[in-house]
Amino acid sequence: MSPPLLGVEEEGQSRVSSPSVECISHNGLGIRERNYLGLSDFCSVDSSGVPDDNGNNLNLKATELRLGLPGSQSPERETEHCFLNSGKLDEKTLFPLLPSKDGICSSFQKSAVTGNKRGFSEVKGTIYTEKKWMGHGAVPDSQSLQPVSHGKYSVAQASVKKDGPANVVQEQPCTSNGTKVNRTDISNNSSAPTANRAQVVGWPPIRSFRTKTLTTSSKNNDEVDGKPGPGTLFVKVSMDGAPYLRKVDLRMYSTYQELSSALEKMFSCFTLGQCGAHGTPGKEILSESKLKDLLHGSEYVLTYEDKDGDWMLVGDVPWEMFIETCRRLKIMKSADAIGLAPKAMDKSKKDC
Amino acid sequence: MNYFPDEVLEHVFDFITSHKDRNSVSLVCKSWYKIERYSRQRVFIGNCYSISPERLIARFPGLKSLTLKGKPHFADFNLVPHDWGGFVYPWIEALAKSRIGLEELRLKRMVVSDESLELLSKSFVNFKSLVLVSCEGFTTDGLAAIAANCRFLRELDLQENEVDDHRGHWLSCFPESCTSLISLNFACLRGEVNLGALERLVSRSPNLKSLRLNRAVPLDTLQKLLMRAPQLVDLGIGSYVHDPFSEAYNKLKIAIQRCKSIRSLSGFLEVAPHCMSAIYPICGNLTFLNLSYAPGLHGNKLMKLIQHCRKLQRLWILDCIGDKGLGVVALTCKELQELRVFPSDPFEAGNAAVTEEGLVLVSAGCTKLNSLLYFCQQMTNAALITVAKNCPNFIRFRLCILDPIKPDPVTNQPLDEGFGAIVQSCKGLKRLSLSGLLTDQVFLYIGMYAEQLEMLSIAFAADSDKGMLYVLNGCKKLRKLEIRDCPFGDSALLEDVGKYETMRSLWMSSCEVTLGGCKSVAEKMPTLNVEIIDESEQMEFNLDDKQKVDKMYLYRTLVGHRKDAPEYVWIL
Numbered sequence: 001m002s003p004p005l006l007g008v009e010e011e012g013q014s015r016v017s018s019p020s021v022e023c024i025s026h027n028g029l030g031i032r033e034r035n036y037l038g039l040s041d042f043c044s045v046d047s048s049g050v051p052d053d054n055g056n057n058l059n060l061k062a063t064e065l066r067l068g069l070p071g072s073q074s075p076e077r078e079t080e081h082c083f084l085n086s087g088k089l090d091e092k093t094l095f096p097l098l099p100s101k102d103g104i105c106s107s108f109q110k111s112a113v114t115g116n117k118r119g120f121s122e123v124k125g126t127i128y129t130e131k132k133w134m135g136h137g138a139v140p141d142s143q144s145l146q147p148v149s150h151g152k153y154s155v156a157q158a159s160v161k162k163d164g165p166a167n168v169v170q171e172q173p174c175t176s177n178g179t180k181v182n183r184t185d186i187s188n189n190s191s192a193p194t195a196n197r198a199q200v201v202g203w204p205p206i207r208s209f210r211t212k213t214l215t216t217s218s219k220n221n222d223e224v225d226g227k228p229g230p231g232t233l234f235v236k237v238s239m240d241g242a243p244y245l246r247k248v249d250l251r252m253y254s255t256y257q258e259l260s261s262a263l264e265k266m267f268s269c270f271t272l273g274q275c276g277a278h279g280t281p282g283k284e285i286l287s288e289s290k291l292k293d294l295l296h297g298s299e300y301v302l303t304y305e306d307k308d309g310d311w312m313l314v315g316d317v318p319w320e321m322f323i324e325t326c327r328r329l330k331i332m333k334s335a336d337a338i339g340l341a342p343k344a345m346d347k348s349k350k351d352c
Numbered sequence: 353m354n355y356f357p358d359e360v361l362e363h364v365f366d367f368i369t370s371h372k373d374r375n376s377v378s379l380v381c382k383s384w385y386k387i388e389r390y391s392r393q394r395v396f397i398g399n400c401y402s403i404s405p406e407r408l409i410a411r412f413p414g415l416k417s418l419t420l421k422g423k424p425h426f427a428d429f430n431l432v433p434h435d436w437g438g439f440v441y442p443w444i445e446a447l448a449k450s451r452i453g454l455e456e457l458r459l460k461r462m463v464v465s466d467e468s469l470e471l472l473s474k475s476f477v478n479f480k481s482l483v484l485v486s487c488e489g490f491t492t493d494g495l496a497a498i499a500a501n502c503r504f505l506r507e508l509d510l511q512e513n514e515v516d517d518h519r520g521h522w523l524s525c526f527p528e529s530c531t532s533l534i535s536l537n538f539a540c541l542r543g544e545v546n547l548g549a550l551e552r553l554v555s556r557s558p559n560l561k562s563l564r565l566n567r568a569v570p571l572d573t574l575q576k577l578l579m580r581a582p583q584l585v586d587l588g589i590g591s592y593v594h595d596p597f598s599e600a601y602n603k604l605k606i607a608i609q610r611c612k613s614i615r616s617l618s619g620f621l622e623v624a625p626h627c628m629s630a631i632y633p634i635c636g637n638l639t640f641l642n643l644s645y646a647p648g649l650h651g652n653k654l655m656k657l658i659q660h661c662r663k664l665q666r667l668w669i670l671d672c673i674g675d676k677g678l679g680v681v682a683l684t685c686k687e688l689q690e691l692r693v694f695p696s697d698p699f700e701a702g703n704a705a706v707t708e709e710g711l712v713l714v715s716a717g718c719t720k721l722n723s724l725l726y727f728c729q730q731m732t733n734a735a736l737i738t739v740a741k742n743c744p745n746f747i748r749f750r751l752c753i754l755d756p757i758k759p760d761p762v763t764n765q766p767l768d769e770g771f772g773a774i775v776q777s778c779k780g781l782k783r784l785s786l787s788g789l790l791t792d793q794v795f796l797y798i799g800m801y802a803e804q805l806e807m808l809s810i811a812f813a814a815d816s817d818k819g820m821l822y823v824l825n826g827c828k829k830l831r832k833l834e835i836r837d838c839p840f841g842d843s844a845l846l847e848d849v850g851k852y853e854t855m856r857s858l859w860m861s862s863c864e865v866t867l868g869g870c871k872s873v874a875e876k877m878p879t880l881n882v883e884i885i886d887e888s889e890q891m892e893f894n895l896d897d898k899q900k901v902d903k904m905y906l907y908r909t910l911v912g913h914r915k916d917a918p919e920y921v922w923i924l
Contacts, residue, residue, distance in 0.1 A: 200756075200837075201429075201430055202426065202429035202430050202431045202836070204695065204698050204727060204754050204756075205426075205428070205785075205809075206694070206695065206727075207428045207429070207486065208428070208429075208430055209486065209512040209513070209514060209540065210512070210645075210694065211698070213540075213621070213645055214696065216542075262595075265595075265597065
């Protein structure tokens with residue numbers, strides 16, 4: 001299971017800035033390097049054997065606080081991965097690794113996985129309260145609370161502030177639970193506001209509409225490698241012999257046919273160029289239909305690398321399953337595609 | 353003193369359009385008051401609870417345009433609970449019952465229900481213009497009612513509202529006979545729209561000057577719309593994603609080139625950066641560019657775009673432009689007056705997108721700068737002092753350092769001197785928002801120098817009551833003061849309660865004021881509503897006057913306590 005772990009840590013590190021504020025507050029220092037270590041500490045804390053009880057507490061706490069939490073996908077996953085690192089099978093059931101779609105049936109799933117429904121200020125309210133607990137130092141497992149709030153924080157920081165009735169309803173239980181604690185810590189807060197500045201309600205002063213819209217936008221425009229959002233799914237497409245790669249958004253298409261046509265158009269220039277360079281037999285001008293033949297027919301085969309790192313032939317599984325597992329695409333020469341496409345074996349090994 | 357017949361005075365007053373001036377005119381004498389009130393058509397009410405609709409109607413029977421603001425400013429940042437108030441229905445109901453021929457309604461931070469919209473649409477024959485900013489409580493059904501019933505609708509402008517999108521066919525509800533649209537802005541709607549209906553609507557609206565689309569309008573529809581409306585002055589693009597080699601994109605390029613009147617561009621809610629070159633032809637004429645909802649646009653593509661915009665006067669951008677990008681702005685946009693830099697990732701510290709350097713560059717290059725909203729990672733006193741020297745014309749200066757109590761990272765000092773330089777240099781400063789590590793000293797400077805200051809926002813600042821006192825004593829023109837998480841207590845609050853009657857409102861949350869202090873203000877000043885907002889049910893259990901108050905909002909009013917406050921709001 002090492003690749004996923006590595007993947008997690010990379011992802012975690014790519015998120016170094018998110019819990020950094022958290023770490024500043026806990027350590028009381030403003031040194032950024034510290035935070036970086038603090039972050040990896042976080043992940044390793046989870047991956048080293050966290051005692052069952054703590055793990056469960058983490059889990060349950062996370063569930064409680066998460067109910068209806070709006071959040072972006074990536075931090076969700078990160079937290080999920082970290083929890084999984086502690087090797088809890090229960091967590092798997094609570095946090096299934098399905099990419100969330102808007103139409104998720106089970107509401108529990110919704111709240112646990114997507115967390116797309118809860119008001120940001122609720123989380124803030126809870127983190128705020130948690131922070132108070134830590135500030136008091138009266139909480140026995142402050143250590144275990146730390147990672148939770150880290151997790152909370154990384155969820156919260158990308159989560160969306162939401163005005164809405166749900167807000168008020170859910171805020172009340174939180175604040176009433178921590179009322180007394182809130183009180184004293186508000187005054188503490190004003191004298192020692194260095195703690196947890198980004199967890200404070202209403203700071204930075206950005207309209208909740210803007211925060212929500214930007215969260216959706218950044219999901220859609222996310223082109224970072226291997227970080228697909230629900231809106232887009234960009235994967236690299238390479239072609240044998242082409243000088244550079246392209247990227248396609250798999251969510252733009254709904255069938256293999258559409259993908260195939262798009263790729264044809266994208267790579268037509270390379271095919272033409274290539275054939276020109278090698279001197280196509282005959283002076284035929286390559287038309288789109290010829291191109292199709294090239295791709296569909298003998299010369300090229302469309303393959304993809306799936307989550308497990310295996311190269312598979314495109315077209316075997318249903319489209320939806322395909323886009324979930326596809327990591328990159330490759331337009332291979334059929335000669336190289338032996339073992340993938342039975343057709344390819346029959347074809348000659350001519351270049352273009 | 354009346355040397356002229358009323359009609360002449362009325363004609364003279366027609367030239368006086370500013371609200372402040374008309375208010376002054378009405379105070380001169382009884383006869384001027386009378387003439388002014390009958391001729392007044394536009395009324396601005398900054399706090400909907402300061403007056404009642406009945407009194408408004410009684411005083412201004414000729415009312416045609418009403419602007420109302422509801423919730424306090426900090427409601428934008430989730431500091432005010434959801435159902436605190438600001439309901440527009442009673443206003444529309446009262447106006448509907450009267451003989452007011454309402455034509456324009458502009459609302460900000462109010463709760464607007466579908467019922468209100470429906471009533472509005474059916475009650476005023478000549479209703480022409482609806483502008484909703486940061487409002488909530490309505491769905492696309494309400495919009496459908498407006499579309500269907502307002503036969504002479506010219507303007508439907510929805511800015512940053514929380515709309516429950518039922519994905520209905522509200523656009524289709526505009527009847528075929530509706531050809532009067534001048535402005536249509538539905539960028540904030542999140543759901544699908546009927547693209548065919550939209551195209552037909554635009555086709556039959558020859559006067560359409562402003563069109564702002566939402567994310568659901570794809571590029572090829574945009575191209576069709578632009579072909580039908582080359583007269584547009586203000587365009588908001590929804591989705592701008594397409595293959596640059598496609599037919600639709602080529603058509604778009606042609607369509608855009610025909611739109612020679614576009615001066616204002618916004619949107620790009622979804623953007624494919626490699627398609628931006630189509631926009632270049634219109635960039636040279638732009639005076640307003642709003643890319644603050646386009647995080648997909650950054651780096652070189654963004655800079656290249658900006659380099660084409662030499663006439664820009666207002667720029668709203670995300671901080672992914674970086675200091676370097678701001679340098680490009682400084683070199684290119686010599687006419688720049690207003691700059692807003694929003695954070696693209698507000699909660700991720702360490703992504704130092706813009707710092708004091710960017711601001712200094714802009715201030716050096718854009719000397720006409722007078723309005724600033726700047727979210728940054730850090731700020732130094734030296735930078736602020738330089739900015740103050742470069743740009744003495746600031747009217748609005750709002751600085752938000754993402755870490756609210758961060759000192760000057762170079763000197764480790766508070767930012768008192770920097771802000772002090774700003775208020776000292778910018779004699780016309782009307783609005784100021786502070787952040788960073790600040791002591792009482794900055795408030796002394798503000799009290800001393802900020803003579804024109806009307807609105808001040810303070811958070812996590814000051815050491816003692818002195819800070820608040822400096823401001824209350826010094827800023828004679830102060831109208832709105834909003835404070836959160838500062839150590840200001842009762843002695844500051846109670847020092848000069850009469851001052852609050854000269855102001856629109858005061859907000860204090862997470863400060864040191866106590867219940868007793870607030871009660872004292874309420875007792876001494878019956879013309880103020882002093883509201884305590886406390887959702888934690890604490891107020892029920894603990895009525896101790898020494899109890900610190902979580903949120904207090906007080907405002908002057910002519911109509912006493914409001915009747916629509918929820919349970920957790922206690923009006924003293």
